[in-house]
Amino acid sequence: MDIRTTGGPATAEEMAAVDGLLGEPQPADHRVVHGGRAMRSQRHLLLPVLHAIQDRAGWVSRGALEYACRRLSIPPAEAYGVVTFYARFAPQERGPVALHVCDDIACMLAGAKVVEGAHGAPCLGLCDRAPATLTERFGEAYEAVQTPAREAARQPGSRLLRRVGVVDPDSIDSYLQHGGFAALKLAREMGPAAVIDEVTRSKLLGRGGAAFPTGRKWQSVADAPVRPHYLVCNADESEPGTFKDRVLMENDPFALVEGMAIAAFATGCEKGYVYVRDEYPLARRRVGEAIAQARERGYVDFEVEVRRGAGAYICGEETALFNSIEGKRGEPRNKPPFPVEAGLFGKPTLPNNVETLVNVLDIVNGEFADTRLFCVSGQVLHSGVYEVAMGTPLRALIDLAGGLLPGRTMRAVLLGGAAGSFITPDQLDVPLSFDGTRAIGATLGSGAVMVFDDTADMRQVLLRIARFFRDESCGQCVPCRVGTARQEEILERMLQSPNGDGRADVMLLSDIAQAMRDASICGLGQTAANAIASGLTQLKVLNG
Amino acid sequence: MADVTLTIDGREVQAREGSTILDACRRMRIDTPTLCQLDTLTPVNVCRVCVVELEGARVLVPACSRKVEAGMKIRTDSERVRHSRRLVLELLASSVDMSLCSPQVRGWMDRYGAAPGRFGKQVATVAQPVKVDNDLYVRDYSRCILCYKCVEACGVDAQNTFAIGVAGRGFDAHISTEFDVGLPDSACVYCGNCIGVCPTGALMFKSEHDMRAAGTWDESKQTVTETVCPYCGVGCMLELHVQENSIVKVTSPLDHSVTSGHLCVKGRFGFEFVQRRGAKG
Ligand SMILES: Cc1cc2nc3c(=O)[nH]c(=O)nc-3n(C[C@H](O)[C@H](O)[C@H](O)COP(=O)(O)O)c2cc1C
Ligand code: SF4
Ligand code: SF4
Ligand code: SF4
Ligand code: FES
Ligand code: FES
Numbered sequence: 030m031d032i033r034t035t036g037g038p039a040t041a042e043e044m045a046a047v048d049g050l051l052g053e054p055q056p057a058d059h060r061v062v063h064g065g066r067a068m069r070s071q072r073h074l075l076l077p078v079l080h081a082i083q084d085r086a087g088w089v090s091r092g093a094l095e096y097a098c099r100r101l102s103i104p105p106a107e108a109y110g111v112v113t114f115y116a117r118f119a120p121q122e123r124g125p126v127a128l129h130v131c132d133d134i135a136c137m138l139a140g141a142k143v144v145e146g147a148h149g150a151p152c153l154g155l156c157d158r159a160p161a162t163l164t165e166r167f168g169e170a171y172e173a174v175q176t177p178a179r180e181a182a183r184q185p186g187s188r189l190l191r192r193v194g195v196v197d198p199d200s201i202d203s204y205l206q207h208g209g210f211a212a213l214k215l216a217r218e219m220g221p222a223a224v225i226d227e228v229t230r231s232k233l234l235g236r237g238g239a240a241f242p243t244g245r246k247w248q249s250v251a252d253a254p255v256r257p258h259y260l261v262c263n264a265d266e267s268e269p270g271t272f273k274d275r276v277l278m279e280n281d282p283f284a285l286v287e288g289m290a291i292a293a294f295a296t297g298c299e300k301g302y303v304y305v306r307d308e309y310p311l312a313r314r315r316v317g318e319a320i321a322q323a324r325e326r327g328y329v330d331f332e333v334e335v336r337r338g339a340g341a342y343i344c345g346e347e348t349a350l351f352n353s354i355e356g357k358r359g360e361p362r363n364k365p366p367f368p369v370e371a372g373l374f375g376k377p378t379l380p381n382n383v384e385t386l387v388n389v390l391d392i393v394n395g396e397f398a399d400t401r402l403f404c405v406s407g408q409v410l411h412s413g414v415y416e417v418a419m420g421t422p423l424r425a426l427i428d429l430a431g432g433l434l435p436g437r438t439m440r441a442v443l444l445g446g447a448a449g450s451f452i453t454p455d456q457l458d459v460p461l462s463f464d465g466t467r468a469i470g471a472t473l474g475s476g477a478v479m480v481f482d483d484t485a486d487m488r489q490v491l492l493r494i495a496r497f498f499r500d501e502s503c504g505q506c507v508p509c510r511v512g513t514a515r516q517e518e519i520l521e522r523m524l525q526s527p528n529g530d531g532r533a534d535v536m537l538l539s540d541i542a543q544a545m546r547d548a549s550i551c552g553l554g555q556t557a558a559n560a561i562a563s564g565l566t567q568l569k570v571l572n573g
Numbered sequence: 574m575a576d577v578t579l580t581i582d583g584r585e586v587q588a589r590e591g592s593t594i595l596d597a598c599r600r601m602r603i604d605t606p607t608l609c610q611l612d613t614l615t616p617v618n619v620c621r622v623c624v625v626e627l628e629g630a631r632v633l634v635p636a637c638s639r640k641v642e643a644g645m646k647i648r649t650d651s652e653r654v655r656h657s658r659r660l661v662l663e664l665l666a667s668s669v670d671m672s673l674c675s676p677q678v679r680g681w682m683d684r685y686g687a688a689p690g691r692f693g694k695q696v697a698t699v700a701q702p703v704k705v706d707n708d709l710y711v712r713d714y715s716r717c718i719l720c721y722k723c724v725e726a727c728g729v730d731a732q733n734t735f736a737i738g739v740a741g742r743g744f745d746a747h748i749s750t751e752f753d754v755g756l757p758d759s760a761c762v763y764c765g766n767c768i769g770v771c772p773t774g775a776l777m778f779k780s781e782h783d784m785r786a787a788g789t790w791d792e793s794k795q796t797v798t799e800t801v802c803p804y805c806g807v808g809c810m811l812e813l814h815v816q817e818n819s820i821v822k823v824t825s826p827l828d829h830s831v832t833s834g835h836l837c838v839k840g841r842f843g844f845e846f847v848q849r850r851g852a853k854g
Contacts, residue, residue, distance in 0.1 A: 032760070033759070033760040035759075036751075091751065091752045104736075105760075106736055106750050106751045108751070109749065110738035110740045110749070113740040113741045113749075114741070114742050120752065341742070358739065363618050363638060501743065502742070502744070503742060503746075504719070504741065504742050504743040504744065504745070504746030505619045506620070506621050507619070507620050507621050507622070507718075508657070510743060510744055511664035511744065512664055514743075515696065518692070518693070518696055518697065519692070519693070522693070537691065537692065541660065541664075543653075543657075543660075544656060544657045544660035544664075546632070547632055547633045548621040548632070548633050548657040549621070550618070550621075
């Protein structure tokens with residue numbers, strides 16, 4: 030492949046950023062041919078290189094992109110497609126600071142306004158701190174700062190959160206003092222097959238949203254004949270209203286590392302990745318340091334790399350995540366083939382959510398109980414992560430979070446985030462279990478529980494959800510790419526003129542919804558109409 | 574490879590293992606709409622107009638890429654299938670100028686009762702000015718349905734030049750060179766293979782574009798002459814589209830064993846000398 034670059038040279042600063050990551054370029058030796066397989070195998074470094082450029086310069090210029098392309102042997106048109114796919118990368122020049130203001134649901138309810146010069150952002154995973162921001166300062170000493178917590182980490186749970194606020198997340202010794210790595214030791218004594226048996230027997234269901242039986246997934250990867258096997262921890266956590274994985278990674282990062290070590294041991298993974306969303310700089314740093322400390326002490330004996338997202342909800346979808354790690358646009362793949370046969374780099378892959386992997390410790394230790402983390406946010410007294418037993422009534426969970434603000438009455442609960450659906454005040458006794466929620470046509474999804482009282486403007490909430498899907502669709506398939514745009518337009522005009530021809534528009538929305546559900550490639554398009562449909566039918570937002 | 578037996582629309586059919594549902598449908602002469610599929614390109618399964626109902630599956634599956642499996646029970650004309658096909662065509666036509674698509678596409682629109690106007694007038698479209706930045710071909714992305722075919726043809730499926738890619742996300746996704754530079758500044762070598770696979774007229778010979786603008790393009794006055802490219806020894810088959818004794822565009826048949834429809838800049842665009850000699854006599 031002939032890489033043609035006509036954009037002029039990169040600045041010294043940009044070249045230093047790229048070379049800092051890839052090493053100094055070798056002096057040109059025209060007797061040997063560069064490119065080919067060895068170079069193409071570096072394609073997966075594209076996102077890290079783009080981050081290095083932008084962290085230093087604040088944006089990705091044409092000169093910088095073309096320099097990176099020459100070094101990685103990637104066609105510039107393809108690399109440009111990657112830059113423009115991710116919301117965080119800026120292909121236009123801008124100042125040395127970027128302020129991202131969350132204007133998603135929980136922050137909207139908390140009065141967030143995107144000030145001039147700031148970038149509006151979808152949920153930053155800090156809903157318990159709403160209104161939330163993320164500030165990036167570019168330069169040699171890049172830093173990203175999140176809205177700080179107002180209250181100390183609470184531990185309203187007994188099992189998964191027991192070390193939160195108790196251990197020192199920066200110290201492996203502190204973790205060891207609290208029973209750390211006992212499960213890994215036990216697992217190594219039991220052997221891979223026995224560990225998988227225990228996971229299967231626990232009936233653990235994946236906590237990333239799809240609720241797939243974890244044991245079955247582990248067995249498939251362990252049985253896959255093709256090598257190598259990859260472990261991918263999904264820490265992209267971008268479902269609006271979800272922040273449990275952040276709380277785990279920030280406060281108990283060694284537990285995730287231990288869970289990954291057990292998973293890799295049981296399923297024979299040679300290499301692991303943790304894909305952390307870009308908006309979680311603290312979690313990313315803590316997990317990275319935990320991996321380094323655990324490796325130094327011999328607890329991690331396989332390769333693990335922390336990868337940084339770049340602002341794309343869709344990269345939480347496992348196959349989009351694989352493409353992102355491979356240095357491509359985060360477009361989901363058609364299934365089959367499933368990840369356990371052909372996932373990351375086309376090899377058998379075990380994708381698991383952070384909370385799923387942390388649960389494995391207790392399964393091996395014999396301390397597992399069917400509890401799960403819920404992220405309660407919105408108009409409640411104490412937003413936060415709460416651990417309750419499966420089957421607990423929704424009402425009890427909301428009470429745990431201190432209930433409504435004084436003097437307010439309940440309007441609705443959004444269960445499962447933007448991909449979930451609305452629950453009405455008379456459904457608050459629904460048990461928080463997969464079957465319980467299914468019985469009323471809802472889902473637990475990622476464990477997001479957003480509470481709305483009588484002061485909430487539900488029309489604006491529905492519109493925000495519609496905009497979320499339009500912004501976050503990868504754009505690959507027609508039902509979702511055009512469907513989410515039409516859905517937002519139609520909803521907007523319905524809400525603007527409630528006396529217009531509402532019935533025809535309701536029909537249109539439901540026609541679009543059915544095609545998105547039936548014909549979209551991935552779960553984003555398949556669920557993009559759920560919350561809006563339930564808002565219109567259950568909550569009767571239009572009539573109120 | 575072995576054969577598998579599956580059922581399509583109640584009829585049993587044998588299909589080669591590794592072939593697609595679409596292949597099986599074609600053998601049964603079930604007309605299946607496709608927009609992003611081409612026999613010479615790797616399936617991207619993005620347009621979703623070919624979806625069929627597979628018993629036991631939660632969602633519809635794309636016929637163009639889903640491989641046949643023994644015992645599959647498939648319906649190609651159920652209510653759900655008709656609904657999704659209709660919506661895909663409607664959604665596309667409500668956002669893209671599809672007026673230069675083949676009559677076949679219009680036939681599918683009629684068959685599924687697509688009424689793109691029903692979403693209203695004030696809806697987002699991809700309308701934009703035509704990109705004219707060289708003398709050989711133009712890019713009118715207000716006609717682009719984002720089928721990815723040009724990107725595949727420019728990439729590993731044929732040309733290996735990688736001058737264009739998909740940029741942006743969601744409704745803003747579009748075909749672009751790096752930083753949207755004009756073709757002369759890009760890696761493009763003007764092979765025209767992207768034009769050859771484009772199903773919508775978004776990519777068009779400049780000669781055709783100019784004649785359409787002048788109102789002189791008239792396919793009823795055109796003849797097609799088959800010949801072999803005179804430039805090198807590969808032996809690419811050319812189809813010269815001639816109107817009023819002038820070559821107005823050059824194609825090559827998709828099923829030709831040498832070209833698979835692909836040419837290089839010489840065969841595709843190197844015909845000027847023919848007319849010049851004619852003109853100057
Ligand atoms: C649009 C979309 C977004 C998703 N986002 C996440 C996410 O942020 N974190 C996550 O763990 N799973 C997410 N998932 C689910 C993953 O595809 C996958 O099922 C999960 O990571 C598997 O892990 P588990 O079995 O441990 O739950 C998402 C799925 C879809 C369709
Ligand atoms: S459903 Fe949406 S997000 Fe998923 S592949 Fe299709 S366009 Fe992309
Ligand atoms: S003319 Fe050839 S090189 Fe240029 S964009 Fe089209 S396929 Fe690529
Ligand atoms: S330009 Fe043509 S071939 Fe390329 S994506 Fe658009 S419609 Fe498809
Ligand atoms: S951080 Fe603002 S809604 Fe989640
Ligand atoms: S033809 Fe099958 S998805 Fe486009």
